[in-house]
Amino acid sequence: MKQQWLACGLSTLLCSAAFAQSQVKGYVYDDQNGNGKKDKKEVGLAKVAVSNGREVVLTDEKGAYSLPVGQDNTIFVIKPTGYRLPVNEYNLPQFYRHHKPQGSPKTKFAGVAATGELPKSVDFALIKQDEPETYKMLVFGDPQVYTQEQVTFFEKGIIDEVKTKTQDVRFGISMGDEVGDNPNLYGPYKQAIQKLGVPWFHVMGNHDMNYDAQTDSLSDESFEAAFGPNNYAFNSGKVHFVVLDNILYPDPRDGKGYQGGLRPDQLDFIENDLKLVPKDYLIVFCYHIPPFEEFRKEDRQRMFNALKDFPHTLSLSAHTHFQLHHFFGKEEGFARETPHHEYNVGTTSGDWYSGEMNAQGVPVSMMRDGTPKGYMFLSFNGNQYAFDYRVAGQPETYKIGIHAPKVIARRQSGKGEVYANFFQGSKNDQLEYRVDNSEWKAMTYTEEPDPIMVSTRLRWDEAAEPLQGTRPSNPVPCTHLWKAALPGNLPAGEHKLEVRAKDAYGRTFIGTHALKVINAAENN
Known part of the structure; x- marks a missing residue:
């Protein structure tokens, strides 16, 4: 019991430190020449949302914002419709700046290096683009590579096939468990994703954590170093995406393992973010653990409450290594006449790269419910959506x-x-x-x-x-x-x-x- 109280106290202290009283200021601007710097002739963009992971503010008429920060924050812009984000050499969107003056705590796997003090202005570049409301994205469930050999399986079984099908894909997302308990594999994994040639977002999974972290807010340091924030949002067309790390580690009940759930600062972020989103947008939550699994009920309820005034909602999850649809209704606390649709997506690793080898020299790895491993195209038309699960190595008509x-x-x-x-x-x-x-x-x-x-x-x-x-x-x-x-x-x-x-x-x-x-x- 004493250890649990100490853990809770440490968590509270760190959370409070993360949201101390200093301020970050800067601009969101239209990067017309694409050089990543705010030049004198480049104008700021008004009414663009920026967040520190809890508070969300809109830029003023000159594109300026101001937010409180502590010693462990990631500041990020929430991309508006009609703009695109810069990407790095791995096609990972660059929409954030870590603020960790002392860097991440020392753990087995390296986290974020010390960022030093904040510059006078933390600016975010956006690049104007035509962004039709009709488009499609790619969704990968659990690549979950444990070894370099499995990285090769991922490349040969999924990447080599998908990279020929991305001509009209706007972006993609991996739904957590990018690796299997080994953040040293983030590099080879990113090199594989790079081959797809489209911007790629990431969700954090329970196998992406720093297991030697003493509190949940520090369990993501290696993930943050590799991919950026694990809680963020962006818009595309008439769709608003909210990406969340919904793994509580260590388990708040006994300090062992993990539990599905959200911290108060994450729930604050959801509520603050959605206050600024038009009610006719489709809201898409992206997280790893489906909340019909072992999940803290009060967190799920507060998350559902934030969605109840939006007629169009969808959640994407992974984690289970099978594929199913769940429809949350009033009996489960979703206070809307139409249920909330959760799509628990099949995985690119299938059943953890199990089974015999196929003709490619890759494990067949059929999932436990008989779904072959594969990937999913999610199509949007305004605030409406439809999905197309593709079986790897088979014609697209094989359903x-x-x-x-x-x-x-x-x-x-x-x-x-x-x-x-x-x-x-x-x-x-x-x-x-x-x-x-x-x-x-x-x-x-x-x-x-x-x-x-x-x-x-x-x-x-x-x-x-x-x-x-x-x-x-x-x-x-x-x-x-x-x-x-x-x-x-x-x-x-x-x-x-x-x-x-x-x-x-x-x-x-x-x-x-x-x-x-x-x-x-x-x-x-």
């Missing part, structure tokens, strides 16, 4: 994994079942099947392990010799799975089984499966 018999005796066809895993689906979608262009028949939604994932795991358990690679994780119930009984009167011969998915956005996807029925001797 449905089908499990059904390949060969079946004629009189036993009615004993067979077809399962359909609509990878990006939810129980709000409709799935149907048919055989040989017959009438479409409804399939039944079910939550059980995907048979393909079950068979994958059984292959490892039943192998007479050890298989090459890492044994996959246990299967979990899939939240986007449907099943149906096969017809009992199929004649002998080749048949085409089709599955059709109609999603909540009015789109239709079709998958096919070859089925052979044979005349076999009947058992007496």
Whole structure:
């Protein structure tokens, strides 16, 4: 108990120090020549939001701002629509300045170097651009590289494919766990991301932390050194993005491990930020741990309260290494007639780079719910959105994994079942099947392990010799799975089984499966 009180006291002291009474001042300006300096002829931009991680202020008519800072702050501009941010050599947006006069505390992995005293003016450059309301972004869940070999898997299995598909992508984001407990791999990871050639944002995950930190506010020092702030916001088109570190470390309950949640200063930032956002914008929260996992309820409630007056909202998360949609309604504290949509995105690492090697020499790594590893395009049209999950190494039309018999005796066809895993689906979608262009028949939604994932795991358990690679994780119930009984009167011969998915956005996807029925001797 005494140790817990000491930890709480240290956290309070550090938090108070971070927001002491000195001031940072500067300008947000239109960097017309792109040199990163405010030249005399370059005008300041009015009504642009700037934050210290808690307070949020708007620039005046000359583009000037002023904010309180302590000894551990990152000051950042909140990009307005119609402008772009400068990027560094890794295509990481440069919209912030760390203020840590003494630098980060000494930890196993290096943090931010000492920044010294503040300059007289901390200025932020924005570059004017045409920014249509219709666009798309890329979303990566959990790259989570533990070794240099896994960096190579990430490059060969994801980056080499995606870099050919970014022509009309405005930017991308990784949803946390960029690395696996080893910030020394941030460098190789950034070199991989650089190859995509588009601006790339980052969310902090529980495997990106400094585990020797004594308080949550200092658990992000290596992440900050590599990527910038882990709590920030920006606008693009008619969408306002809020990026949050929602991992409390050490766990405030017992000091061991971590808990999902937010500190008071982070919740203050959310509220202060959203006060300045038009109510007709789509608000997109980006964080690592989905709040339907083990998450501090009072923090989730305050976060939901900040969203209740916005008709259009979405959350993106990762962390679980499976894919699902969750709809928060009034029974879970979201006080709006329409629920809040959370998309827990599938991962680029799949099931932690497990499984046998594919033709690329990369682990197959199917996720525990039967979703193959991949990445997601998120498209926007004003304040409306739609998503497109792509399976790595497959055509973009591959949306449905089908499990059904390949060969079946004629009189036993009615004993067979077809399962359909609509990878990006939810129980709000409709799935149907048919055989040989017959009438479409409804399939039944079910939550059980995907048979393909079950068979994958059984292959490892039943192998007479050890298989090459890492044994996959246990299967979990899939939240986007449907099943149906096969017809009992199929004649002998080749048949085409089709599955059709109609999603909540009015789109239709079709998958096919070859089925052979044979005349076999009947058992007496």
